[in-house]
Amino acid sequence: MQCINHNEAQSQALCTRCDRPLCAACLHDFQGKTYCSDCATFVRQRFETRAAQAQAHATTGAALDAAVVAAPIERRRAASRAASSLPWRPASAGRFYGMDPSS
Numbered sequence: 466m467q468c469i470n471h472n473e474a475q476s477q478a479l480c481t482r483c484d485r486p487l488c489a490a491c492l493h494d495f496q497g498k499t500y501c502s503d504c505a506t507f508v509r510q511r512f513e514t515r516a517a518q519a520q521a522h523a524t525t526g527a528a529l530d531a532a533v534v535a536a537p538i539e540r541r542r543a544a545s546r547a548a549s550s551l552p553w554r555p556a557s558a559g560r561f562y563g564m565d566p567s568s
Contacts, residue, residue: 466486474490478492481498481504
C-alpha cells in the first residue's frame with residue numbers, strides 16, 4: 466500500500482483515527498498511537514482543551530461543590546430558626562386538627 470501523501474513511498478502504518486496509509490515521514494505519534502498530520506492536530510487540540518477544562522474544574526469545581534452541599538444545610542437551619550420563633554410548636558399542630566400525639 467502506498468502512503469497517502471507520498472505515492473512513491475511504501476506505507477509503514479495506518480492512522481489510528483482515519484485509517485490512512487502513512488510512510489515513515491508522515492507518522493505522528495501521540496500518547497502511544499500513530500496519526501496522520503490532520504488527525505494528530507485534531508487529537509492534540511482536543512487533548513489540550515480537555516486538560517484546560519479539567520484544570521478549570523479543579524480550581525472552581527471544589528468551591529462550587531462546597532456551595533451546593535452547604536445550601537441545603539443552611540436552608541434547614543433557617544427553617545429551624547423560623548420554626549422556633551413560632552408561638553406554637555409544629556409538633557402540637559395536630560392537636561388543632563383532632564390528632565393528639567400523646568394518645
